Amino acid sequence: MNDRTAASQAERKRGEGAKFVYDILRDDIIDLVLPPGSPIDEVQLAERLAMSRTPIREALVRLAGEGLVTTLPNRSTVVSNIDFLNLHTFFDALTLMYRVTTRLAAEFRSDEDLEIIRARQAAFSRAVEAHDALAMIATNRDFHAAIAEAGRNPYYTGLFCRLLDEGRRILRIYYSSFGDHLPRRYVEEHDDMIAAIEARDVAGADRLASAHADQIVRQIQDLIARDRRQPIAL
Template sequence: MKGSPALPRSETEPMGVVTMEAQGSLRRHGGRYIYEELRKQILTLQLRPGVQLDEVSLAAQFGVSRSPVRDALARLVSEGLVTILPNRTTLVTPFEIEEFPNYIAAVDLTQRAVTRLAALHRTERDLVRIREANAAYVRALGRGNFQEMSELNKAFHLEIARAGRNPYLTSYYEKLLGEGQRLLHLHFDFIVSSAKFGPPDGDHDEIIETIARQDADAAERASHEHTILFRDRFLEFMKQNLTKSISVL
């Protein structure tokens, strides 16, 4: 995303040292391991938005040829987490604060659509998977594992999308959720500790129950309210921690 101001970042943040255990995994899985490691570092902001990713340097750091690195980067590009500029520079996709309203608008429309479809088309098995995904998220929340929480939050919402039986919407929604994982990680401490918005362990309950009742209108409303809660938490965090001048949607 273009524009300014951007989320804070470092231009030259180094990758961590590859451990002996990781080297063994790397030999076995190559590009998949590199993809998973880079993805984890992007989502947890170890690799900040805007940081350049150089194939040669990454190949040297991982001790592999450029081919598996190129494959890993291509997969990250497809998820919207990495961007290739016209001059062929590769970088962690920036997230500009001024684009946040556009991001929220896209999430809101897509999330309302997939949740409404889930209420209309879900099966009992879908409902079990949705409840199980949310239970796993709540358990991770109790452990305070932010990386696990962001992955399981995404998994919960994707179970809803799959229950809606529209792969086009699900694919686009997955990309939006991937971008949202970085924003979640940025302010998870604030989410967990904020008295203003209440604890996040019940955030999904109303969505689940409206889908269970197959009440499409209520499911869409609950989904919209969930998006607004995410928006308000993030804006409050930004106002308190990063900037004094963020326009509220």
């Protein structure tokens, strides 16, 4: 599953066992290493990570709380499916969170926030230049998470990060499709958003975030429309 398993099985501090397996599972789920529907065997995981079932169970409970895994009572727990039938609720919430977090960032950002946001944008830009679709997906998420952090509303950041992670899963399915016609446009839109945030232009930030969200939603919908097989399989 992952190299980390062998690497850090040796010494682990007391109390971070659950976090350890939580991070591994979370990454693997979001990166689709564990595709939707994959069963998660507690005993098998315990053996691989050389620990007892207890911390693994704790990680699973947390993941279930975030909706990343689904626990069937007295039966196996599986990676949650992507609900393609109700994607519009996802798009709706995502768009709203894009707008709200960017607005708040324009209002409350500190200079340090701006630095972090710029660094994330640089990473995203590099990924685009390198035509690395996977890195694009990841760095794009980090960019917007940084903006949300600058807005300083933990309720929004919490929901937004969940949505961004779910978006990563969806994009991951289609990542091969947009390797060619790369959305360099996104880089420019990001730059515009940064400028609005720096200028504390709340209305402008809102407008840009809204347009940006529409762009992304439209692209995902295009990708789904172009490839109709996958959704059924999942």
